[in-house]
Amino acid sequence: MxxxxxxxxxxxxxxxxRGLENATLREGLKRTIDNLVPAPYRVLGNWGYLVKLAEELRRVKEDVLKNIDYYIDLTLKSVREYARGEGFYAKTREDVYKxxxxxxxxxxxRMVIVKAKSMVTEELRLREYLIEKGHEVYETDLGELLIQLSxxxxxxxxxxxIHIPREEAVKLINKLGVNIPMDATHDVIVRRVREFLREKFTKADxxxxxxxxxxxxxxxxVLVENEGNIRLSTSLPPVHIAITGIEKIMPTLDYAIKQALVQSAYAGLYPPTYLTVISGPSSTADIEYRRVYGAHGPHKFYLILYDGGRRRALESPYLWEQLLCIKCGRCQGECPVWMLTxxxxxxxxxxxxxxxxWVAIxxxxxxxxHLALLCLQCGRCRDVCPMKIDMPKIAYMLKKSLWHKTG
Ligand code: SF4
Structure with a gap:
């Protein structure tokens, strides 16, 4: 380095x-943070077992990371054997594209593609890639659709x-030709987006x-959500492709379900409206108990496990710990720097x-x-993290790596 x-x-x-001077962003953040931050405290106060579950998950996840090659192989084998799908390991972004x-x-x-929100596909810039290839791509999570439009x-x-206030959201959604009045309520906006996307779900390839x-x-x-868009994106089109980071692997299905539950809890969205388990293409055995694949849901299921720097990070004495992250985002709402920016x-x-x-990885x-130079080392992120990842220490080590070279 x-x-x-x-x-x-x-x-x-x-x-x-630029963020600090952006009045729209500041307004959007102000409106959101008041709802975002207290939510997990309420959830964990109501359902205390989730804290124990998070502690248990950390131990299990550490073991998976120590044996990641074994678990990647086992997952790909299971996708073939039990989920009747095709599994792939992709080291780089280009591998995923291929x-x-x-x-x-x-x-x-020219295919119609409906996408559920996924940080890994953002990493891959997959939406942009598919659009460049001539496909019609729609983000179906409302927040992510706003990101696509903006x-x-x-x-x-x-x-x-969260940085986009209601008025700005209306302007963006109207780019889809839906003509929502500027004074529309939140309910009206959601209904109009639902009507717009409904047609895309049914048309999607x-x-x-x-x-x-x-x-x-x-x-x-395992997928967890509240909007219902993930269910539609993964059940209506004939083909389903799931893409995720290798750190999402859990040894067994029960732990995978627990991980999804803990993620929704620490995001303050517990109980989740929908928890979906997908184990391959849809099927029926209703005639003579003979299994036929391709019923009402997809007839093809593909899983791509993406590395994208993760295995390299496992070699690092401090970056490895971030791979325990379940991406609930709770650390963000608690951080005094993030709250402003x-x-x-x-x-x-x-x-x-x-x-x-994650930027380092x-x-x-x-x-x-250089981002770490702005960290105050206050420790609030570590305290609220379900996996108790020592993010201040990671920040400190990243800073130290700069001073080593400058003397
Ligand atoms: S330690 Fe750094 S990253 Fe964590 S909450 Fe404090 S300022 Fe934010």
């Missing part, structure tokens, strides 16, 4: 200031568009999702406390170290 670089630091500070192209090959050229980056792990967890023993993926203090996808390490360690 090279040492302190004035121009990288200058760009980091510039983006932070696999997706191969899956889409043979279908008609051509911006997500500002929070769970709520990507392919659904793409992430996964909150993957079960190595069954090859299943949102993910303007971050990389192209991840920001805030969790973002420092998925983008650029030097940039991550």
């Amino acid at each position: 090279s040492g302190f670089n004035e121009s990288i630091y200058g760009r980091v500070v510039e983006e932070v200031y 696999i997706v192209d191969m899956i889409l090959e043979g279908h008609r050229r 051509q911006g980056k997500p500002m929070h792990a769970i709520a990507p568009a 392919v659904g793409i999702s992430g996964a909150n967890a993957v079960a190595a023993d069954t090859g299943s993926i 949102a993910n303007n203090w971050g990389g192209s996808v991840y920001g805030g406390p969790m973002g420092m390490a 998925t983008e650029d360690e030097v940039k991550a170290a």
